[in-house]
Amino acid sequence: MDDTTYTKGLYTATIGVRPVDDGQFQGVVSLARDDGEGTDSTLYEVGASSENEGEALEEARALAHRILGEIEL
Template structure:
């Protein structure tokens, strides 16, 4: 499954999925801020694991939208 990238101003959110050892999946969002002196990265994780990579990916995309929606430019 390919990552998906969203941007808002100088912020870039990348949603992805990570498999867990128990056979479930976890959604992750990496938020990069290009401040001019190099990017600053923060990683956010979806709270719950999911039984399928598709469900985890949907959760990661929703988290990316929420994070970018809270940013004031």
């Protein structure tokens, strides 16, 4: 599966899913800031786990939109 990315100004959020205990999945968002001198990256995790990868990916997508929506340029 290709990475899904969302961009706002200098910020790029890349969403993904990782397996956790008991066959559950957790959505993750990697937020990178590229200021031309290097790229800083922060990993955010969805607070709850999901029963399947699709649900976890949707949760990650929602988290990415919330994070980017709070950034002021």
